[in-house]
Amino acid sequence: MFLLSHMLTSFIRKGQLTVIDAEGKRHVFGGMEPGPQVTMRLTDPKLYRSLVFKAELVAGEAYMDGTMRFEEGSTLRDFLMLFSINRLSLGKYPIQKVLRALKMRFRKRLQSNKKGEAQRNVAHHYDLGNDFYKLFLDENMLYSCAYFREESETLEQAQRNKLRLLAAKLDLKPGLKVLDIGCGWGDLALYMARLENVEVVGVTLSKEQHALATQRAAEAGLSDRVRFELKDYRDVTETFDRVVSVGMFEHVGVQHYDEFFKQLNALMPDDGLAVIHSIGHMSPPGMTSPWIRKYIFPGGYSPALSEVLAVTEQNSLWVTDIEVLRLHYAMTLAHWGQRFEANRDKVVAMYDERFARMWEFYLVSAEMTFRAGSQMVFHLQLSRKRDGAPIVRDYVTDRQRAYIEKEKELGLSI
Incomplete structure (x- = not known):
């Protein structure tokens, strides 16, 4: 949970995200500026690391699988609004910057639309x-x-x-x-x-x-x-x-x-x-x-x-x-x-x-x-x-x- 906590501390500037981990422990991030208040439960410990290195992909998959869910009145809409208004700070996180630079080198390959x-x-x-x-x-x-x-x-x-x-x-x-x-x-x-x-x-x-x-x-x-x-x-x-x-x-x-x-x-x-x-x-x-x-x-x-x-x-x-x-x-x-x-x-x-x-x-x-x-x-x-x-x-x-x-x-x- 250490790496994920480090990233979320840097990421959440507006609003507040409370993460309940697989053991039931609460971790609170943000609160410096007004914004959505979101409570998220992660039921699979494997998410702690994968969310750091593949945040967008893994978040969507975790919601699909039900290993990431929202509680205490929070909704998926609240979480995605929180994500959207903080997206620029996520992009500045060192690991994310390195990963983005690597992906940009191969982006044309990922957009292939040849005939067939x-x-x-x-x-x-x-x-x-x-x-x-x-x-x-x-x-x-x-x-x-x-x-x-x-x-x-x-x-x-x-x-x-x-x-x-x-x-x-x-x-x-x-x-x-x-x-x-x-x-x-x-x-x-x-x-x-x-x-x-x-x-x-x-x-x-x-x-x-x-x-x-x-x-x-x-x-x-x-x-x-x-x-x-x-x-x-x-x-x-x-x-x-x-x-x-x-x-x-x-x-x-x-x-x-x-x-x-x-x-x-x-x-x-x-x-x-x-x-x-x-x-x-x-x-x-x-x-x-x-x-x-x-x-x-x-x-x-x-x-x-x-x-x-x-x-x-x-x-x-x-x-x-x-x-x-x-x-x-x-x-x-x-x-x-x-x-x-x-x-x-x-x-x-x-x-x-x-x-x-x-x-x-x-x-x-x-x-x-x-x-x-x-x-x-x-x-x-x-x-x-x-x-x-x-x-x-x-x-x-x-x-x-x-x-x-x-x-x-x-x-x-x-």
Whole structure:
């Protein structure tokens, strides 16, 4: 317990953490600044050492296994908030600094998403079954950051806001051809086709998503203008007036950024326009949590903007607009977490208790990184030409207002 106590003394600056060890002895850390008060029990003595050398990975696994639990009114949410607000001091702890430096040398290897490998990585997460995702996503199954114009909005309203915002930024016009990279279950593609009478091709590596998206297009009577393909974006050979990608860039990997933007460039004409919606972070380049990489998103990484912009410059792409969504994903994840907990018994029946605890840890830890950590979402609008998009940004707001009225006319209001 000595090493763990030494690290926690350095780590906990805000709030207070009480650790009850396997023998029932209490150890109290922090209390110098206000913050959450958390009581944690560790039932396996092996955790004392492993938490020092593999803190993020082992903490998640210990919660999944039940060897780390919270007592005296404390919750997992309290603990992860405590972790998030103290994360910078953990990074300064000598052992953690050395380990981080070593890991950074191999981070590109950990983000590999070569063809074939990318499909396996996607299947690990997105092919868990559509019935599972229906338990906590909105009615239209949008699995990415929503856009809350008002905090009181429902998840369904906020997700529609997001589609409306993206469509506005794409500067859509009837007859255009649009590519949706990483199309999910197809709602954005269907929304754009209904709204502006455009032709949309969606590509995904998830068999589950592809099947349901294709079914939805047929049921909506849009199969003549919307089609979905089970295909790697690198294998797309057609050209498109517009390209959009929502929640897919996080699966590209730093060493594949040049490949991604070269393909984006090849897919569009000179006056084409692309919008990338991606998770990122406001801190310097880093790496994915080892727990997230192992259990949730193998090959995933949310980049710093500095990493992305450097590659757009190398590929002669104009960044015509950047918008940063700061708290919207925290709010989205809170909605997902509430719906997940309301259906937790169904999750356990589908899988098991350990799986349910894994997803609890994922949803709450992700929310905390957006609420108190360095994570954010960015929208990057790109073109080959400086005037690929209107040069005054008012059109984004004007289009959204017009689309609200058009949704009413088409019976699409939520």
